[in-house]
């Protein structure tokens with residue numbers, strides 16, 4: 001499978017983009033601004049053209065960091081953001097009603113210092129309000145008409161929702177968690193994307209840092225690190241998953257690459273419409289991740305990986321129960337027990 005440029009809607013980009021979230025959000029204390037800018041600068045040097053941000057990240061601070069930095073490169077890159085989920089008065093809220101989306105887009109355009117966002121995702125299908133996905137996507141379609149957004153994407157949605165949304169306006173990309181240890185999209189989402197000609201963007205492709213050569217220590221996670229609340233970073237699941245990590249790293253050695261490259265190359269092998277957006281606060285790790293573009297996995301290596309890490313061998317759900325109720329995707333062990341193909 002080629003790791004040359006792939007389509008992201010109408011844009012042609014290398015299949016590894018930069019997930020910008022960690023520069024302002026999620027895994028403990030965000031790095032100093034200068035460090036974030038160094039990662040962004042290295043990303044440009046390495047040829048990354050797909051930059052993924054969101055109103056939510058750092059409650060606006062991520063867009064404020066990424067947008068101004070990318071201005072000189074604006075015509076050469078795909079600037080991505082998301083609305084429908086944001087920080088308000090220090091609290092994360094989901095509301096994808098048209099009125100709220102109109103507020104979100106104006107704030108994002110201002111923070112990103114741009115007139116138009118290339119790809120704008122509905123960050124969450126609003127199941128709480130609740131509002132039909134057609135209404136949220138209908139509003140995003142108006143942003144396209146108004147020239148505020150070039151193309152539309154959806155994040156963490158089921159195959160059924162993708163089809164409903166795509167009937168309202170063509171969907172360019174679907175973004176969901178996908179890695180060796182999070183395979184839910186194999187139930188129906190990947191198939192729907194292939195069938196409808198939609199790019200699939202794998203977020204957290206390194207399992208939030210787990211599928212690398214760094215030994216994570218959940219006890220040392222900072223207070224605000226969101227992994228603290230995630231079952232797989234808590235016992236008994238963390239130890240159960242650590243049990244196969246050594247063999248994963250041995251497979252990387254056998255494949256002649258690093259563990260992070262193995263994890264990313266596996267994701268990119270899943271289809272010519274698949275992109276990966278790893279996140280990092282480190283220039284060295286970014287170099288490592290981009291090395292995955294030079295890695296081609298043999299069938300034998302892919303078979304060893306699938307036998308080692310799959311929904312039967314991974315311990316624990318990916319999200320805490322409360323977060324899971326906000327998600328509109330099929331999950332193994334709930335909607336269906338079908339094993340991945």
Ligand SMILES: NC(=O)c1ccc[n+]([C@@H]2O[C@H](COP(=O)([O-])OP(=O)(O)OC[C@H]3O[C@@H](n4cnc5c(N)ncnc54)[C@H](OP(=O)(O)O)[C@@H]3O)[C@@H](O)[C@H]2O)c1
Nearest residue numbers: 019020021203204205206207208209212260278279280281
């Ligand atoms: N749509 C959604 O709901 C949603 C949800 C989550 C994420 N996302 C998007 O997906 C992006 C990626 O998510 P993520 O940050 O969870 O992805 P990830 O790449 O699975 O995990 C990032 C973690 O991996 C570590 N890492 C990265 N490269 C490494 C390497 N070569 N060696 C060792 N450690 C490495 C980073 O630590 P260091 O900083 O130390 O490198 C960081 O803590 C986000 O930035 C965001 O854009 C979207």
